[in-house]
Amino acid sequence: MRFPAGLVGPTLLRAALMGAMVAPGQSGADPISDSALKVAYVYHFLNLTRWPDQSGTLVFGIYGDSEVGRQLQATLPKKVGTREVVFQRIQVNDPHPKPCHAVFIPAAYQRDIPDILGRIASHPTVSISDAPEFARGGGAIGFVVVGDKLRFDVNQRASASKGLQFSAKLLELARAINP
Helix, strand or coil: CCCCCCCCCCHHHHHHHHHHCCCCCCCCCCCHHHHHHHHHHHHHHHCCCEECCCCCCCCEEEECCCCCHHHHHHHHEEECEEEEEEEEEEECCCCCCCHHHHHHHHCCHHHHHHHHHHHHHCCCCEEECCCCCCCCCCCCEEEEECCCCCEEEEEEEHCCCCCCEECHHHHHCCCCCCC
């Protein structure tokens, strides 16, 4: 599903994000809806993060292949703030992926997560995943389902060590910080 460019803005995405936290979700029932909610969250994660260097394009890596990854590339706005967003596919067998500002790692690659996080450890990369216990395992932001609501945990310690800063708004919305 592709949203018209004028509709994928902060207002629509904020509404989807807030709706995910207060209204019953459809987790597991409709993966397209789950994917669309995750896209809304990711957009806000990017808007509410400060990197050591805020200039130039924002490179968003997508590890492997997944519905959420395809949805991110198809519907994530091409600009976040004043920065143009460019997508970079990261092949599963690539031992030295090019640095990126953010990367989405689908839960399907959960067994690869320690290796992936090790490969990007020296870069100021916001790692995002829907794998269970992702933030607890060293990732920056991990999606979690609480009851029937999509939420997220933030590992602020791991991110701060890379020079990344999350806004107070993002931390306020997180279910857990430094889980």
